[in-house]
Amino acid sequence: MSTSRKREEFARYKADVKNEGKSFFPYAVFHDAVMSLVVVGVIIGLASIWYFTSGEEPGDAGILGPRYTDEADPSSIGFVPRPDWYFFFLFYLLRIFKWPESVILGTVGIPTIALVLLLAVPFIDRGRERRLLRRPVAVVASLLVIASLGILTWKGATAKEGAIGAEAAIPGWIERGNLVEGAEGVIATDPALAGVSPEQAGQLVLEGAELFAQSACLDCHLFQGAGSENLGAPDLTEEGLRGRGVQWQIDHLRDPQSTTPGSLMPSFGSLSEEQLRALSVFLESAR
């Protein structure tokens, strides 16, 4: 559209506002004031919910998260940081680019392109039509952006992570998964466990669960909703239902590629025979 027509239209806008418009104060300000009251109310409400549902202890989370986590510890060996929610889409972009050569796309590439596109909007779309139905490209583009930001933020918010300090969850796992009963069943039927008495079930499961929690299994596997889904590792919540048997589990742990060719899992051959057996009983009893 030509510059002169743009100017003409803006002059018409100015004239219309002057002749037909309403005074900003108090007609428009009233709406603004009500909206601002809502905003302040929401902020105070969120602050109250956050405070009154959480506790003084670090990490004691309420509905809206904890007041603070533990004090910063640069020597930590396994803390998973989360950004504030409005960076979740960036956070999840990092998870999408899982190959070394593509890291820069997720860190710098895509965010920069998005920012440049955002800045360029008024120079790309230079028409005058403002009605939505007659701006299909703009509407579709904005819907796509909203959808992708929404999905990335949602995925970022619900992304599973390696559960650090998973030992605390062990009693819950054993109770919810009915693991002791499962282990008794495994001991009764599995040929690799001949000579093991059913009374040892509880102790074997506990030992296996501790090994499971300490061995960073949850960095790649899910178990009862905890952990993360990395490198295509399967969910182990019902591993026992696959019917592989304790011996298979021991072989697999010792040399994953021998039972599952192409597996990315590292060998756990550094564990002792007893430790491997306990871990396998734990996995087999998960059914």
Place this chain on the structure above:
Amino acid sequence: MAARARSARQQQIEQLLLAPINWIEERSGLVSATKRFLFRKVPRDVSWAQTLGSATLTAFLVQLATGVILAMYYRPDPATAYASIQHITNDLTWGWLVRGMHRWGASVFIILMFLHLGRVFLFGAYRYPRELNWLIGVLILVLSLLEGFTGYLLPWDQTSYWATVVGININGTAPILGPFIADFLKGGAEIGTETLARFYSLHMLLIPGGLIALIGLHLYLVTRLGVVSPPWSKEAAGRERDEVETRKRGLVEPRPRGNANRNGSDQA
């Protein structure tokens, strides 16, 4: 007689009230400027959708006010930062509320900014002559995200620390300047005392200063260029009139308001 006496007294009181205002006006012109701002005309179909901008401003002002107070109690040093945050949250009167408002106000501020941006996009309000204001708005968004990033480190808990490690290293992967920016942000080779002081200064002074300046410019341009009508409005300011409408308008209202003025402005 009584009426006249009352009006004289009224006049006296009015005089008393107006005197300081007139004093200021005569020396600065601020009162008339405020009046021009408040009593300026906006399109008559302006409604709730256009309140998102002022709501964002309100959230920003909440951040300013709460942030200034938090700075009175917060200690930007790794040895004491975490303890001061616990002290603010658990011990000080209303400390939890002020910190909570600052923390959640940040989220509300960002959400409102995105909603405002979406509204401006859908209304096509970035078009001539408002392109510059769109650019300023995007800059405000970027600075606000930086404000969020720098503020996230200040509690100095595990989440802050490791999120900042990742955030700084993300900057570090940028080509050419990346490692330079990362070192500048850290104030050295490692995250430490200098980093916290640096983030505090950026979060407290530099970025808010830039934000206040840009928001002032943004508001000035909004006042100068006006607010657009919703695109679906039948009586949108600046709409095209077809002949029929113009004629009808002429029948109902003998004085063609819009056209007369339009011709006037064309001549000017």
Place this chain on the structure above:
Amino acid sequence: MNESNEEETRDRGFAEALAPAGFAAGIILALIGLVIAGESNSGWIVLAIGVVLALVFGFSWAYRATRGLRETPEPPPELAAPDVAEEPEDAVAPKRYSRGVFLTGATAGVSGLIGAAVTVPIVGFAVAPAFVGQGERDIDLGPIDNFPQGEFVITTFDYRDNEAPSVNRRTAYIRNNGFINEVPSFTVISNRCTHLGCPVQPAGPTGAPVELETASGPVSLTRVQPANFSCPCHGGAYDTEGNRTAGPPVRALDRYSFLIRNGNLVLSERFSVSEVTGEGANARMKAFKLYPPGTHVDGPDEWMTPWVS
């Protein structure tokens, strides 16, 4: 009449030369006073005399230099305006404009000078210290007997002095590889992921921590049997030599160089590694200066980080 005129001119010339010379002498005296003041108190007296001299002569210099400006009044603007319009442009206009142009240029120059005088130190102060070494030191981890041969030990230590623990603590995974040609060999791996710097986790059961106090402050040792090292943030995985096996990391884990001093294991600088071949004491690797996470040390995109190497 003639004589006195000449005398006056000579006088003025003398006075004009006196003021700058006196000003310069005052400044020099003041500077000398500053230098001496470090040694003895008489310096302060010299400094004060210098400052007074500089102020007196400086003022008289400025007073004389600006006399011409103060004495020639500007033509009133009401008169000036028609002048410009009536007289031929080339006769008057360049002369009139030249002052304006000069002042514009001078103001721009002065502003630029002020800007530079303020900005350069500020920016330098904000940026430069970030690139100066922060005094890393050798870290004493105690007797090497604390590191059982062939096992990894999660070792936590203070990497610098005089800082809060929340700044200072670092972790390395250390394995004693035994002796090679009677020289002890250790594998010392940093716990920072080379993707984006999250802490990597040893995948294996840990023992109870042993705390000890060395010359470098508190050290904590925890035995561990890792199958590998994995990063819970974005799924990076490394083998027990620190080589990347899966996920987004761009290179092997960084390492610490070490030395043995009086039977103690001492860590010094960190360095980056592209890839490790061989195992334990026989491991061979190409060492690079410490790179930030997320950057290749020997890839085709190396040009992207010229600041590092």
